[in-house]
Amino acid sequence: MRKPNGYGSIKKLSGNRRRPFVFVITKDGKQKAMGYFCSQVEAEIYAADFNKKNNKILHGHEIIFSELFYRWLPFYIDKHQPSKSTINSYHNSYKHCLSLHEMPLKKIKYYHLQDIIDTVKRKGLSYSTCKKIRSTLSLMFKYALMMEYVDKNYVMLLNLGKNKQKRPHKPFTRQKINKLCSNLNIEGVDTVLILIYTGMRIGELLELTKDNVYLRQKYIKITKSKTKSGLRIIPIHEKIFPLIQIRMQTPGKYLICRHDEKPYNYSIYCTLWDKIMLALNAKYTPHDCRHTCATLMDNAEVNYNAKRKILGHACSDVTNGVYTHKDIRQLRKAINKIK
Structure with a gap:
């Protein structure tokens, strides 16, 4: 035009x-x-x-999908302060919607959106990827409804199909955990143990700054997470306390830094992870550490609510993320039950 x-x-x-x-x-x-x-x-x-x-409105101007994305994202970031990994996930989802980028919003129908999901599935990408795309589309079109760019939202009708896990998550065996402990000379092995004994998501660890690590009180404060309940206090297990002490003494703002003092992004950390797994002759993913923490707490019969607080799952007795000294002591006692 x-x-x-x-x-x-x-x-x-x-x-x-x-x-x-x-x-x-x-x-x-x-x-x-x-x-x-x-x-x-x-x-x-x-x-x-x-x-x-300046009162020079372009008559007949139609907002297209790409314009909606770049209008919605700054609004959402300002309102919700999502983590870097979450923002990257939105950008990745947007890239999967390439066929919609130049389409006017009011011409986008259900079958256009469903075709995005179906195309992703045909490419062999995961159910999780489809969920992330649907989530991004849902947030975008809710914003579009609010701003009166559209009068219908078809996203809720999208069909993702059944979740067929290609590789179910598996916890680290005791043998592998012991092997990690005896190979701390390998670069990055300490980060694997920190993930296992905190239950942190990989994104939470990579974005953890040193000012949110309280050595004297022996806990970590998560201020950026993919969910609201993920904002929490995690007690530092006695086994990884020396590892965190060493990390705190290294230069850089973030607890986990590269040699140039810059933080890892997920892609670069995965390269390090792959080297660790190769050196130890192991096949695990970073998210398996979180499953390992949950399994270890189950085996140690850790209190149900304490387990949910540590992992950052929704918990009915957590009020506005406020923790008392008694709460922290109880969580520290709970985490140290695992060996």
Whole structure:
């Protein structure tokens, strides 16, 4: 659609630039740059908002799927403060919706959305990936309804099919745990033990900053998690206390840092994980550590509510994430039951 006179234009600058797209307007016979952007969609959003503020609304302008995503995501981040891993998950889900990117929202029907799910399944991707895509679409279209961009939401009708696990999660055996303890000289092995004896999600560990580790009180405070109940206090098990002490003495803001003091992202950590598994002749995933922690607590007959608090599962007696000194002592006693 041709834009009206005076609306401004978007250009892509040459060269290898971090923000190659520029929105320009003509003022006093000269072109003036109003902003630089990483993508054309971000530039289009800025242009639409700029013209709306200046009473130059583009008649007949239809919001497309990609514009909705880039309008919704900053709104959601500002309101809910999701973790980096969650934000990355939204971006990955958006990439799977490539066929919708240029479609006007009001022309997107149920079968367009279902085709996204069906295509992902045909590619052999997991049930979990389908769930993440549906979740992202649901949040986007709830926002679209709120902003009155659409009057229908078909996402709730999507069919994901049955969950057929390709590889059920399995806990580490006692033999493998002992092998980890005797191979602490291998880079990263300490992180595996920390995951096992805290029950943290991998994203929670990678985003854990040192100011949320309380050595004197012997607990960790999780401030960024994929769920609200994941925001919690985790007591430090006596077996991993020395490992965390060593990590606290290394340079860097984050508990788990690379040699350049930068935090790991999931992809880079998985490379380290694979090297550890190869060195130990083991086949586990980072999430298996969480299952191991749950299994060890079950075997040690840890109190049900204490177990749920430590793992960050929804628990009826946790009120607004407030923990008393008595709570922390009880959780520390519970976690140290496992060996």
